Amino acid sequence: MKRLIAGFLSVCVAVSLLMTGCSSGGTDNTAQTDGPVTITIWHDKEDEVAQALQTELDTLAPDIVVKLEKKDGLTDSLKMVGNDPNSAPDMYFFAHDKIGVYAEMGILAPITDFVDKSTLNQYIPMTIEAATYKGEVYQLPIYFETLLYMYNRRYMSDDEVPSTTEELYKYMQENTKGGHYGFVEQHSTAYYAAGWLHAFGGYILNENGKPGLDDENTIKALEYHKKFVELMPTEGEYSTVNTLFREGKAHSTIGGPWLVPTARESGIDLGIAPMPTVDETGNKIAPYSGVQGIHVLKVAAERKHDAIAKVLQVLTNDSVGIAMAKASGCAPAKQSCYDDPVISGDDMVMAMYDTAQDAVPMPNVPEMDVMWTVTENLLVDVNMSGKDVRSSAQAAQQQAESLIKQMQ
Amino acid sequence: MTRHQKRMLKQAAKQICLHILFIVICFVTLIPILYALSVSLNADNSLVSSDFRFIPKNFTLRNYVAVFTEEPVMLWFKNSMTLAVVTVVISLAAAIPAAYAFSRMRFKGRKPILKQLVLLYSFPSVLSMFAIYTLLRPLGLINSKVGLILIYTGTMAEFGLLNMKGYFDTIPREIEEAAEIDGASGIQLVTRIVLPLARPSILVTAVMILIYVWNEYLFATTFMTGAENYTLAAGLYSLQATEMSGSWPVFAAASLVVSLPILIVFFAVQRHMTSGLTAGGVKG
Amino acid sequence: MKKNKKETFWAYLCSAPSLLLILLIVVFPILYTAYISFTNMNVYHWFNFSFVGLKNYKDALFVFDSGFLAALLRTILWTVLNMVLQLVIAFVLASLLNIQDFKGRRVYKTLLMIPWAMPGYVSILLWKNGIFNSQFGLLNQWMQKLGLATVRWLANDVSAFLCCTVVNLWLALPFMIMIMDGALQAVDHSCYESAILDGANWFQRAYFITIPAIRPIIAPSVLITVFTTFKQFDVVYLLTQQAGAKTGANIHTILTYAYENAFITNNYGYSSAVSILIFAILILFSMVTSRKAKEG
Numbered sequence: 001m002k003r004l005i006a007g008f009l010s011v012c013v014a015v016s017l018l019m020t021g022c023s024s025g026g027t028d029n030t031a032q033t034d035g036p037v038t039i040t041i042w043h044d045k046e047d048e049v050a051q052a053l054q055t056e057l058d059t060l061a062p063d064i065v066v067k068l069e070k071k072d073g074l075t076d077s078l079k080m081v082g083n084d085p086n087s088a089p090d091m092y093f094f095a096h097d098k099i100g101v102y103a104e105m106g107i108l109a110p111i112t113d114f115v116d117k118s119t120l121n122q123y124i125p126m127t128i129e130a131a132t133y134k135g136e137v138y139q140l141p142i143y144f145e146t147l148l149y150m151y152n153r154r155y156m157s158d159d160e161v162p163s164t165t166e167e168l169y170k171y172m173q174e175n176t177k178g179g180h181y182g183f184v185e186q187h188s189t190a191y192y193a194a195g196w197l198h199a200f201g202g203y204i205l206n207e208n209g210k211p212g213l214d215d216e217n218t219i220k221a222l223e224y225h226k227k228f229v230e231l232m233p234t235e236g237e238y239s240t241v242n243t244l245f246r247e248g249k250a251h252s253t254i255g256g257p258w259l260v261p262t263a264r265e266s267g268i269d270l271g272i273a274p275m276p277t278v279d280e281t282g283n284k285i286a287p288y289s290g291v292q293g294i295h296v297l298k299v300a301a302e303r304k305h306d307a308i309a310k311v312l313q314v315l316t317n318d319s320v321g322i323a324m325a326k327a328s329g330c331a332p333a334k335q336s337c338y339d340d341p342v343i344s345g346d347d348m349v350m351a352m353y354d355t356a357q358d359a360v361p362m363p364n365v366p367e368m369d370v371m372w373t374v375t376e377n378l379l380v381d382v383n384m385s386g387k388d389v390r391s392s393a394q395a396a397q398q399q400a401e402s403l404i405k406q407m408q
Numbered sequence: 409m410t411r412h413q414k415r416m417l418k419q420a421a422k423q424i425c426l427h428i429l430f431i432v433i434c435f436v437t438l439i440p441i442l443y444a445l446s447v448s449l450n451a452d453n454s455l456v457s458s459d460f461r462f463i464p465k466n467f468t469l470r471n472y473v474a475v476f477t478e479e480p481v482m483l484w485f486k487n488s489m490t491l492a493v494v495t496v497v498i499s500l501a502a503a504i505p506a507a508y509a510f511s512r513m514r515f516k517g518r519k520p521i522l523k524q525l526v527l528l529y530s531f532p533s534v535l536s537m538f539a540i541y542t543l544l545r546p547l548g549l550i551n552s553k554v555g556l557i558l559i560y561t562g563t564m565a566e567f568g569l570l571n572m573k574g575y576f577d578t579i580p581r582e583i584e585e586a587a588e589i590d591g592a593s594g595i596q597l598v599t600r601i602v603l604p605l606a607r608p609s610i611l612v613t614a615v616m617i618l619i620y621v622w623n624e625y626l627f628a629t630t631f632m633t634g635a636e637n638y639t640l641a642a643g644l645y646s647l648q649a650t651e652m653s654g655s656w657p658v659f660a661a662a663s664l665v666v667s668l669p670i671l672i673v674f675f676a677v678q679r680h681m682t683s684g685l686t687a688g689g690v691k692g
Numbered sequence: 693m694k695k696n697k698k699e700t701f702w703a704y705l706c707s708a709p710s711l712l713l714i715l716l717i718v719v720f721p722i723l724y725t726a727y728i729s730f731t732n733m734n735v736y737h738w739f740n741f742s743f744v745g746l747k748n749y750k751d752a753l754f755v756f757d758s759g760f761l762a763a764l765l766r767t768i769l770w771t772v773l774n775m776v777l778q779l780v781i782a783f784v785l786a787s788l789l790n791i792q793d794f795k796g797r798r799v800y801k802t803l804l805m806i807p808w809a810m811p812g813y814v815s816i817l818l819w820k821n822g823i824f825n826s827q828f829g830l831l832n833q834w835m836q837k838l839g840l841a842t843v844r845w846l847a848n849d850v851s852a853f854l855c856c857t858v859v860n861l862w863l864a865l866p867f868m869i870m871i872m873d874g875a876l877q878a879v880d881h882s883c884y885e886s887a888i889l890d891g892a893n894w895f896q897r898a899y900f901i902t903i904p905a906i907r908p909i910i911a912p913s914v915l916i917t918v919f920t921t922f923k924q925f926d927v928v929y930l931l932t933q934q935a936g937a938k939t940g941a942n943i944h945t946i947l948t949y950a951y952e953n954a955f956i957t958n959n960y961g962y963s964s965a966v967s968i969l970i971f972a973i974l975i976l977f978s979m980v981t982s983r984k985a986k987e988g
Contacts (some may be wrong), residue, residue: 562717
């Protein structure tokens, strides 16, 4: 009996603790009342880029307070909270390649609800194209990025820079020795390998959501690319590749704009050149490009229509494009930004702009989500495990098709 | 040499061997940690380098300064502390009576429930995320500490129950029965006999819950937004160096800073982990 | 009979808070996942999903192909290998740490806990980049200093599997040592004294006294660890399969396999069906092993 009383008492203790635990803390889901409107924007960018954006948007204060929140795992979180007015952000700042997924889920509002269509004509057509899914524009582009051919002037002089892939191969053969590499890249990831596929007319996924892994041109590209991979370290992930370049062990590389500041910091005399042309096809290596911009969530669209329109209005200013381009080393999406000498005089930004002329915007259809993994598996099979290209490509194509079927 | 001296000598030799053995074991275990330490003290912004050395060439404390000045570490620490303490208290308060009941009482459904509880562990917790979201959302507990505490206590109550039940099973019933005959009341029985006897197990469980909360980042990053709401693990996760951003040395410094409080707690608690059985339980 | 009823009542009252919490946070998600597995919740019907019966289960059977079977066998091997090593190493270390009059054990114990005091992903990143990297990793830097050829540790199936095992042990041992240590402290020392008088050596004492004594204490934790090892995702995924950093080793466990073949489709109904089937396999597996254990 006594034991039972003791048990009961412990339960009481537990429950009361539970209650106090719940009552403390407290939520801050208080509804929006009068006064300044708060606009929350999720992003996943570097601090400098976020800071530049914040400075521009602070001009809207005190009527509109814009809160930029860095969100890890942004894409997964949006899937969860996307239509919940209490937890979803009002907008988010991200690349264009998830537009299809979110548009199909029904959590995005077209930005043409807030911005006049004619305004969009002032943007580089490629960026608007990337932001369009099934006829609707879901993103206000800010800047775009793509991969660049970079070299270390200490080893590769400006006139040694290969203009064709065969020249590059020759350079690699001559210079890959004694711990040095003529050229390194993240050869077995889909994002980096796509450039080679495109140069041959191959593709990972076309605009209709059809995978092209067993396309004849894709197979040709994979076969051709193999000999380059043999002269690179087999571990192709970013920390290896970037460290080799930063430490002066690799004479040239293909990398994103984010590599530039760290390479300069490490004392590399950095040169940026156009992508080499593939001899066989006469096309330049054409990497994917990503358009970074602002998306509006449906849950916020009605409740805060006017505030969102004002925020987007500010974001169409040239000054935003210029500030963001400078902070990120990327190219502004708005055409008129290039009239500014700050932009037209910036080698880095202009190199980005030039390379992007050949670049292929990442597909924004939902099917792309499964392609990253399948393509990478194919690349690993071909480049690392030495499997037969054709049969691996066919198997990968089959897997991609069945995964896409399973998305429905 | 007397017999006594011989024994002393043998004892000393044994001690030295043990120490050497454990120094070697600890060193091998700590290689990755020493690696992180070296990276964090290095002035070059790199995780990997072709000429790595445990004692960095360009020594700097800059990264540690950066951890404390550029990131709201103290705020994250406070958040982690709050969550950890509340979770430990609630889960123990819930799990101890349950573990006791499952160990001491015989009732209908006891065995099946125990069996199910273990099986529940086989469900991949990553998949629970969405379901837990649908559960917390109507309660308004998204982006709230209470929501996180609920998740953590639920997970840890199960662990605590199973873990402590195993220990309770080993405490001889006779001790309690003797105390009952001696006229100990129900409360006395629990507070004076059972809890002290189970102290090592309760402490071990508490430390484990603490470490779980301290290191948990999946729920903390998914359900909490804004740097001011982060826990240490979530904050650390956001500092994680990716290809685009972040600094490895700062990340390495931060991860060492984060683990330090756990080690201090662990070191302090050890003294009290010796068994209640040998430390006076028999007297009662 | 009446007493029995009363005891049942009190027992449930005592465990109510715990069971309620578990019901909410552990059981509900499983039931919810089961419910979703019968719907077409995917990118195209994210918020307006409807009931589709067993369609997802029919589709899910495609995942359970030869690749899955290989992954399942590998997972079983992984679990057995890890558990055996974990138990043996933890037992030996914990026993040594419990030798009477061993001064300074608190320091060693604390040092051995360090791997556990760091979030798992941090440690895995450190191992991957700092130790195993074929260009810069410590292992290969040491190999070079010894004049040996460098090895691509994570590229080959066997060595990658062993590397994952090492990392998993490193991550899991502190927990196991602590459990064993706690259990060993509960063993009545008087038993040993009489055994020593009887002339029993260390192994005999361990086998006849220590292990039977600590078994009931550590059993729940060991069982839990078996399951967490079985469903281990982070170690294998982050070391060898991470998107953008695949190493070429094919050492999928059932979870990483399911991830690549189902979860990435964003089809939540389909992924749920796969998860429920994996859950069923695990339950089956544990039922078989527990029956075996009883017989043996």
